Amino acid sequence: MNITTDRLNIRELTLKDAPFLVELLNSNGFIENIGDRGIRTVKQAEEMILEKYIVNYPTHGLFIVVRRNDHTAIGSVSFLKGIS
Template sequence: MLPIQTKRLVLRVFNIADADFVLELLNDPSWLRFIGDRGVRTCEQAKDWIQTRPIASQQQFGYSFYVVCDREQGVAMGMCGLIKRDTLPCIDLGYAFLPRFTGQGYALEAAQAVVLHAEQDLHLTRLAAMTDPDNERSKHLLNLLGFSLQQVLTLPGETRLSNVYFRESKKNAPNDQGASGIHS
C-alpha cells in the first residue's frame, strides 16, 4: 500500500505540487538523452503531464510512476514505478533520478521496493523494462534486479533502439502476462 517506504526513501503518488520537480527532471540532459524529449517546458505543461500520466495511471490501474523522496527531508530525488505501454506485453518498470542523486544506490533501493510492491501488492509475476542501449547504469541496475535482456528493437512510434528486458517472479505461472490495461 502506498506510500512505499524503504530505509532511506518514500515513494508516493504524484500531485500537482510536484510540477517544478517534473519540469527539472524531464528537461535534465540525461532524461533527454536516455528517455527522450516529452516537450514539457513550462510549469503548466508539467502539471498536465502529472495529470495525464502518473495520476491518470494510478486512478485507472492502481499503479503509476511514483515520486521518490528522501525519507528524512521529503526532497524529491527522482521517480520510479510502473506503467503499462501498448508496445510491451506486460507492465514496465521505469525510473529516473536527478543527477545529484545518482550513484548513491537510490535507484536500486527504489526499484527493489517497486518490484516487491508489484509482486506482493499487485500480484504481478512478469515485468518488463527498457533502456537505451548506451545507458550502462540502467543495464547494470536491471541485471541486479534479476531482469534479463530479451530484445534490442525499435518500438512502434519510436526512432531509436531500445533494450527490452523481462523479469519473471519466482511465483510466476507459466503464461501469466501481468495485469491488463493500456497506457501510453
C-alpha cells in the same frame, strides 16, 4: 500507494511535484537516456500529471522518489500491474 524504506519514500505524484518534473524531464541525463518529453513549464507538467498519471492510478503510473531525511525529490519510478 506509498512505499517507505529506511532512506526513501515512494509515493504518487501530486500537482505539487510539477516543478520537480520540469527540472527532471529537462535534465541532460533524462533527455540523453530516455528522451525529450517536451515539458517546459510547470503548467505543462501539471497537465501531464492530471491527464497521464493521476487518472491511471492505481494500476500504473509515475511515482516520485523522495529522500526521507530532508524530503527532497530525487527521481521517479513507474510500476505496471501485470495481467493475472
